[in-house]
Amino acid sequence: MRVKSFMTSPALTIGPDQSIADAADLMITNRISGLPVVDHDGRLVGIVSERDLLRRHNGGPPRRPHWLQLMTQKNALAGEPERFHTLTVGNVMTPSPVTVTESTLIEEAGRLLEQRRFKRLPVMRGNAVVGVISRSDLLRALPRAIGKAEEAARHDAPMTDERLVELERQYWMQRTRSLK
Structure with missing residues (x-):
């Protein structure tokens, strides 16, 4: 099974010069947690996630997560x-x-x-982003994979039995010949 069969396509993308407010709005509106970032020529230059938007970008690490500070500290x-x-x-x-x-x-x-420990990967065709494959896309692939495995097991079981019977028959034929 290939990524093409399960990826989300077309990919929603955003430009590097857009505000993080625009990115947040696009993610919330489309119920997604990340976006490929493409330049004005459509080339992939990065990826932005919810985590990136919630992280404090002031040069130093916060004492506790930035989103938690926003919820618990009035002046934050x-x-x-x-x-x-x-x-x-x-x-x-x-x-x-x-x-x-x-x-x-x-x-x-x-x-x-x-x-x-990624949640998503951009899917490329040459230099163009054509989709995104995410953990939820993999979950959608799971029933199909399980079905294929079950079908293969059902199909292969009679063949395996036939092979075992044939091997046993050949063994006994050889043994019978060697006793004569």
Whole structure:
């Protein structure tokens, strides 16, 4: 099974010069948690996620998660409206993301998502982003994979039995010949 069969396509994308408020709005409206970032020529330059938007970008690590500070500290919200309109996607994105192609095996995409702890991978055709494969897309692939495995087991069982019977027959024929 290939990525092409399960990816979400076409991919929603965003430009690096757009505000993080625009990115948040696009993600919320489309119920997604990340977007490939493409330049004005359509080339992939990064990926931006909910986590990127919620992370504090002031040079130093916060003592606790930024989103938690926003919810629990009254003065933490003071600069947030301005921050969401002045910071750009390019300021917070992860540059040069790991990608796959449409012909990548679904198993390989799953391995990358698991090992790298990613939630999504851009799917490329040459230099163009044609889709996104996410963990939820892999869940959609699971019933089909299980069905194929069950079908193969049903189909292969009689053949395996036939092979075993034939091997046993040949063994006994050889044994009978050697006794004569």
